[in-house]
Amino acid sequence: xxxxTDVLENLIEEFSKLPQIGRKTAQRLAMHITRRPKEDVxxxxxxLLEIKDKLRFCNVCCNITEYEIxxxxxxxxxxxxxxxxxxxxxxxxxxxxTNEFKGKYHVLHGIISPLDGIGPNDIKIxxxxxxxxxESGSEVEELILALNPTVEGETTILYLSxxxxxxxxxxxxxxxxxxxxxxxxxxxxxxxxxxxxxxxxV
Amino acid sequence: xxxxxxxxxNFRNYSGQEIIFNDKFNFIYGNNGHGxxxxxxxxxxxxxxxxxxxxxxxxxxxxxxxxxxxxxDFLNDxxxxxxxxxxxxxxxxxxxxxxxxxxxxxxxxxIFGRYPIVFLSPHSLNITYGNPSDRRKFFDILISQSSRLxxxxxxxxxxxxxxxxxxxxxYTVFKKYSRSQFEDLVQSYNEKxxxxxxxxxxxxxxxxxxxxxxxxxxxxxxxxEEHEGSISYNSxxxxxxxPLKSQIDFDxxxxxxKTAIDNRLDDEIKRAVSLCGPQRDDYIFRxxxxxxxKNDMSKGFDLKNFASQGEHKTFLVALxxxxxxxxxxxxxxxxxxxxxxxxxxxxxxxxxxxxxxLKEYGQxxxxxxxxxxxxxxxxxxxxxxxxxxxxxxxxxxx
Numbered sequence: 238x239x240x241x242t243d244v245l246e247n248l249i250e251e252f253s254k255l256p257q258i259g260r261k262t263a264q265r266l267a268m269h270i271t272r273r274p275k276e277d278v279x280x281x282x283x284x285l286l287e288i289k290d291k292l293r294f295c296n297v298c299c300n301i302t303e304y305e306i307x308x309x310x311x312x313x314x315x316x317x318x319x320x321x322x323x324x325x326x327x328x329x330x331x332x333x334x335t336n337e338f339k340g341k342y343h344v345l346h347g348i349i350s351p352l353d354g355i356g357p358n359d360i361k362i363x364x365x366x367x368x369x370x371x372e373s374g375s376e377v378e379e380l381i382l383a384l385n386p387t388v389e390g391e392t393t394i395l396y397l398s399x400x401x402x403x404x405x406x407x408x409x410x411x412x413x414x415x416x417x418x419x420x421x422x423x424x425x426x427x428x429x430x431x432x433x434x435x436x437x438x439v
Numbered sequence: 440x441x442x443x444x445x446x447x448x449n450f451r452n453y454s455g456q457e458i459i460f461n462d463k464f465n466f467i468y469g470n471n472g473h474g475x476x477x478x479x480x481x482x483x484x485x486x487x488x489x490x491x492x493x494x495x496x497x498x499x500x501x502x503x504x505x506x507x508x509x510x511x512d513f514l515n516d517x518x519x520x521x522x523x524x525x526x527x528x529x530x531x532x533x534x535x536x537x538x539x540x541x542x543x544x545x546x547x548x549x550i551f552g553r554y555p556i557v558f559l560s561p562h563s564l565n566i567t568y569g570n571p572s573d574r575r576k577f578f579d580i581l582i583s584q585s586s587r588l589x590x591x592x593x594x595x596x597x598x599x600x601x602x603x604x605x606x607x608x609x610y611t612v613f614k615k616y617s618r619s620q621f622e623d624l625v626q627s628y629n630e631k632x633x634x635x636x637x638x639x640x641x642x643x644x645x646x647x648x649x650x651x652x653x654x655x656x657x658x659x660x661x662x663x664e665e666h667e668g669s670i671s672y673n674s675x676x677x678x679x680x681x682p683l684k685s686q687i688d689f690d691x692x693x694x695x696x697k698t699a700i701d702n703r704l705d706d707e708i709k710r711a712v713s714l715c716g717p718q719r720d721d722y723i724f725r726x727x728x729x730x731x732x733k734n735d736m737s738k739g740f741d742l743k744n745f746a747s748q749g750e751h752k753t754f755l756v757a758l759x760x761x762x763x764x765x766x767x768x769x770x771x772x773x774x775x776x777x778x779x780x781x782x783x784x785x786x787x788x789x790x791x792x793x794x795x796x797l798k799e800y801g802q803x804x805x806x807x808x809x810x811x812x813x814x815x816x817x818x819x820x821x822x823x824x825x826x827x828x829x830x831x832x833x834x835x836x837x
Contacts, residue, residue, distance in 0.1 A: 349624070351605035356616055357624070388598040388631070395627035426587035 245271070297368060299344045299361040301326050309333075309341060316340050317376040322365070322397070323383050324348050324390070332383065340381075343368065348384065349393045357396065365397075369404055382410040440554060440772045441514040441802050442482060448508040449501040451477035452833035460802075461826035466813055467806040469830030475806035477833075479558065479777045482804070485511040485523040486554040488536055492562055496527045496534060505530050513554055516772050523554070552584035555766040559759045560779035566758060567742055567751045571721035578722060581762055582646045585769040589642045596635050596718065603628040603713050611711035629700050632716060636676070637692040639717040644672055647682040647722075653761035661753050661760075661792060667727040668754055669739060674720040675699045724754055752785055756793065763800060773801025780806050791815065 245267060252263035270278060294300070295307035298320075302308070309315060309329075319340030323329055329342050347360040357363075369377060380401060384390035398408050414432030415424050424432070441462050447453040452474045467475050476492075480499070483491035490499065500507045506528040513521045527534045536543055536550065543550055565573040583590040606624055609615040616624065647670055658668040671681045676699040677692060696716075703715040726746055727739030740746070742754055766774045782790050782805070794812075797803055798819050805812075816825060829836040 351602050351609050351624075354609070356609070357620055358616075388595060388602060392599070392602065392627045392631050395630050396623055399623045399627060427591045430588040430591075 294344075294346075294361075298342045299346060299364055300329055300342060301344075314339070317373055318378045319381060320368075320377055320379075321381040321383050324385065328383065340379075345393075348389045349396060350389045362397070362400070366400065369401070369406065374404075377406055379407040379409060382408065384410075386413045440516065440775060442511060442775055442804075443514050443520070444512040445478070445481060445485075446508075446510040447478075447481055449504040450481055450507040450509055451499055451501060453477060454501060454504075454833065456833070456835060458828065458835055460804075461824065462802055463824035464797075464816065464820050465802075465804045465826050465828065466816070467804065467828045467830060468808065468810050468813075470808060473830045474833045475830050476560070476779050478830075479560075479779050479804060479806065481509045482511065482556065482775070482777060483558060485509050485525050485536075486550065486556050488525070488534070488550060491558045492560070497529045497532070500527065500529045521554075523550070551590075552770070555584065555770045555772065555774035556777060557759055557763045557766065557774050558777045558779070559756065559781050560777075561781070562779075563755055563759065564751060567724060567746075567755050571719070574722040575718075575720065577758070578643065578646070581765070582642060584766065586642065589639070592635055592638050592642065596632075596639060596716070599628060599632050599635060600713050600716065600718060603632065604711075607707055607711045607713065611708055625704070629697075629704075632713075633693055633696045633700060636696050636716045637689060640672070640674060640677065640692050640696070640720070641687065641689050643717070643720075644680060644682045644687045647672060648687070650761060650765060651683055653764045654757060657760040657764070658754070658757040660796065661757050661789060663788060664728070667739065668742075668757060669725045669727065671723045671725065672720065673723050674717060675703075675715050679723060726750060726754070749786065749789075753789065756781070756785070756789075760796075760800075776800045776803045778803065778805045780808070782807055782812055783809060795819065 248267040248270065249260070249263045252258055252266045253260050255263075258266070270281075273281075291303050292301050293303070293305075295302045295310055296305050297310040298307060300307050300309065304311070316339050319338075320343050321332060321338060321340055322343045322345060323332070324345055324347065326344055326346075329344060332338050332342075343361070343365050345360045345362065345365075347355055349355060349357060349360065368374060380397075382394045382397065384394055394410055401408055412435060413428075414435055415421065415428065421429065442460055444457065444459050446457045448455050458478065467478060469475050480490050480492055480494070483489070484499075489496075496507075506526060508524070508526050510522065510524045513523065515521065522539055524537045524540075525534065526536075538550065566577045579589075579593060583593070603625070606621075606628060610621045610625075651670065654668065654670065658666070669681065669683075671679050673679045676696040700715045707714050724742040725739035726742050742751065746754070763774055763776060782793070785793070790812075794815050795818075797816075813825075813827065
């Protein structure tokens with residue numbers, strides 16, 4: 238079927254397991270590796286291993302970090318009063334880019350979806366509850382739920398708010414609607430209708 | 440809107456056929472099994488992305504061939520031409536649809552609801568005879584064509600139900616969550632389900648209210664006797680509701696929905712499946728005869744159980760013509776009317792009533808085995824307003 242040697246084939250196989258990488262790209266990447274000097278490849282493979290060896294979840298917010306407590310949770314400049322709850326670590330990066338949020342985060346690492354067999358125990362909900370019930374928990378005044386506006390996101394929001402309600406903490410969710418800088422006429426009907434639904438007083 | 444031309448390749452029993460249609464009346468006749476309906480089915484494929492008859496794509500490929508191809512040219516009221524092409528390959532099981540050479544997905548707004556078509560065939564009798572799901576489907580498609588938001592609610596509803604069913608199954612069958620965890624989870628799903636369900640029911644009731652004025656006009660046009668037809672909505676939450684007589688209040692629907700869903704929870708847990716919501720609702724067609732001695736029921740009798748075949752057909756034709764009228768008003772253009780072998784189903788007095796009204800309906804396609812209907816049409820159409828196609832063995836005879 239193919240003329241590649243086993244080691245090369247192995248590498249191509251591994252590359253093609255990566256997201257967005259097809260067989261052809263995987264082959265190109267593998268061939269590229271064969272041409273690199275040895276120290277470069279060593280550096281590359283060390284970088285890969287270090288991800289697994291050194292990265293861990295932050296003890297507080299469950300974001301990925303090299304330390305016991307991540308830089309955001311450790312920063313004295315960030316407020317303990319507001320916690321923003323997100324699905325994945327990349328959502329933290331997205332919100333951080335805005336430079337507008339000065340609170341802290343909590344990363345769920347997934348979302349409740351019985352269809353995919355993901356229940357409350359499979360994501361970092363108990364960690365969140367422990368955090369809210371812990372000593373710094375009393376400082377928390379508001380939880381911002383920044384989950385995706387899908388059925389799974391919405392029901393996770395409803396579930397979390399049921400759990401958190403007895404704790405008497407203000408719960409908010411991010412708004413949804415028309416993207417900034419776009420024209421109303423280009424918005425699709427559903428987004429527009431939901432934006433109408435979520436209108437606010439001027 | 441006008442369908443100017445259609446080109447069929449390896450579709451059903453057509454190996455290759457181009458047909459240029461008349462802007463007014465297209466009279467398609469031929470013996471049974473020669474391919475009259477196939478032409479109408481092809482039209483439904485290009486505008487809906489699937490068959491009106493519910494046939495699988497693979498069954499539509501000509502025997503012994505691998506793929507079919509349908510190209511249709513529409514002309515809108517502003518004289519712009521749109522070319523829709525659909526291609527299905529049974530080996531790769533892939534379907535591709537394009538509009539003016541640009542690929543589109545079948546349910547994108549590029550296609551859906553853009554080329555309004557009303558299709559009436561003996562198959563449509565499922566709407567009055569069949570299951571609640573047939574009636575829901577009829578109205579769902581109709582409402583979705585004028586409300587994208589409604590279509591979105593339906594999709595959301597289906598998603599929530601899939602998740603809730605998985606949740607119930609995980610709990611009851613696989614004993615996955617603790618009781619308190621399950622309670623919180625199922626309440627979260629129910630909360631979402633209640634909002635979406637109420638939105639769906641609210642839209643349906645409001646649509647019925649609007650639909651009724653079209654329907655009662657058409658119904659009285661079709662009936663000789665003083666009969667009255669009405670459509671009401673039946674749901675677990677609200678019971679049978681006549682949208683004309685009751686106040687449609689969103690919050691009220693939400694409250695009733697919540698009570699209904701809460702009441703069924705124990706059964707749902709036992710049976711590990713959702714038992715409550717608009718996915719189980721029904722439309723009830725009622726017929727009221729104005730003779731008070733024979734019929735003292737104030738709301739009329741249920742068509743499904745008590746009506747004669749003729750009454751079913753009249754009701755159906757009235758539904759379909761109302762579909763035409765409401766689409767015409769919403770879309771601002773005449774839908775294309777496809778009448779598949781319907782005249783033979785009706786008695787002569789109704790046939791002449793329908794034919795005398797056909798002229799109001801824009802472009803029409805009619806299939807029949809009986810050429811003699813052509814004589815009736817002559818009264819209402821000029822010679823050049825009618826094109827006659829004789830079909831034999833998957834070919835249009837010259």
